[in-house]
Amino acid sequence: MTDAESRIHDLAHLGHHCLRTPDPDRTVGYFVDLLGMDVVARQGDATYLRTFGDYERWSLKVVASHEAGLEYASWRTRSPEALDRRVAWLESHGYGGAWTEEFAIGPCYSFQDPDGHPFRLYYETERYVPTGADTPALPTSPQAYAGRGANVRRLDHVNLLARDVRRCREFWEDGFGLRTYEVVLGPDGVAEAGAWMSGSIQGHELIYTQERSTGSGRLHHLAYCVDSREEVLRAATIFADAGVRIEAGPSQHTAIQGFYLYTREPGGNRVEIANGGYLVFAPDHETFVWDADRWETKPGWGARIPPEFHTYGTPDIT
Ligand SMILES: [Fe+2]
Incomplete structure (x- = not known):
């Protein structure tokens, strides 16, 4: 990343996201009953949900589909001008997409990363206004504490599979100024098996790991x-x-050191309950690069991960 690229601060945070599921009723039940989220609205075959920590009106959209997968992930930009700047970069670098609309969100620019994952950029958004029993004691909370199920506070990160991890990493570094906190190299010492990236001090907002299919x-x-x-x-x-x-x-986890628990929602998408992971305050922090041999020793807790963890993704193509 050049010095100019590293100064891009146009992305504020990961935004709303949309999951496809072949079993929408049970998928919504998983997020409401087990994760503790609330349904905000239903439109056709789409259900909009929020966590108790979301300042925006909603953060998760569940849509019926013939298969599970990511309909899209998004980033909120820091300003309307930041949105225009990033769209201009996409269009001048061969990643142009299209403007689209979404419930309770302003104009969204839809595009794809180098591996074909759908993303959106947006700035305008409706804030959640609590009423009745949703009203928190502290006016600085978006709503009253949920205290239900796993009691998730907010989206933490998105992990995507990519055939070319390095290309995806460079796309977000060069075009959006994301910082990469850790990289895992493959056995040849050149190809990348994983990259942990963020637009903030949080150790990971966007992760790419190797697509093995x-x-x-x-x-x-x-x-x-x-x-x-x-x-x-x-x-x-x-x-x-x-x-x-x-x-x-x-x-x-070894990378970023987050505490984790993985299940799959009834439609098949893998969902993690996460806590922690280190924060990066140093402005001159250098990406930590794991070579394949050192990575394989799994320093730290060294917990065993089942083989399908490295191959299963959605849509499931096995
Ligand atoms: Fe994770």
Whole structure:
């Protein structure tokens, strides 16, 4: 990344996101009953949901589809001018898309990353206005504390599968100024097996890991954060009693050091309950690069991950 590119601060944070599911009723039930989210609106076959920590009116849209997967992820920009600047960059670098509309959101620019994942950029958004029992004691909270299910506070990060991790990483670094906090190299020492990126001090907002199939544009997982490690453990018990299979965790990741728990929602999309991970305050922080041998030693907790964790994504093409 050049010095000019590293000074791009046009992305504020990960924004609303949309999941496709072949089983929308049970998928919405998973997010409401087990994760503790609320339904904000329904329009046709789409359901809009929010976490208790969302300042925007909604953050997750669930749509019926013949298969699971990511309909799109988005970033909110810092200003209307920042939105225009990033759209201009996309259009001048061969990634031009189209303007589109969305419920309770202003104009959205839709485009694809180099692996074909759909993204949107937007600035205008409606803020959530709590009423009745939703009204918090503290006016600085968007709504009253949920205290239900896993009690997720907000979207933490999105993990996508990519055939060319390096190309996707460079796309976000060069075009959007994301910082890359960790990279894992493949056995040849050149190709990248994973990249952990962020537009903020949070260790990861956007992650790319190696696509090991012939697929493209696939989702590995969405992660929602809770306030403590204890809540991750509590979520594991809630999932177990609900008959939801735990794929991995609870444990601590090597990269970024987040505490994790993975299940799949009934439509098949993988969802993580996450807590922690380090923050990066240093302006001159250098990307930590793991070579394949050192990565394989899994320093830290070294918890075993099942093989399908590295191959399963949505849509499922096995
Ligand atoms: Fe994750």
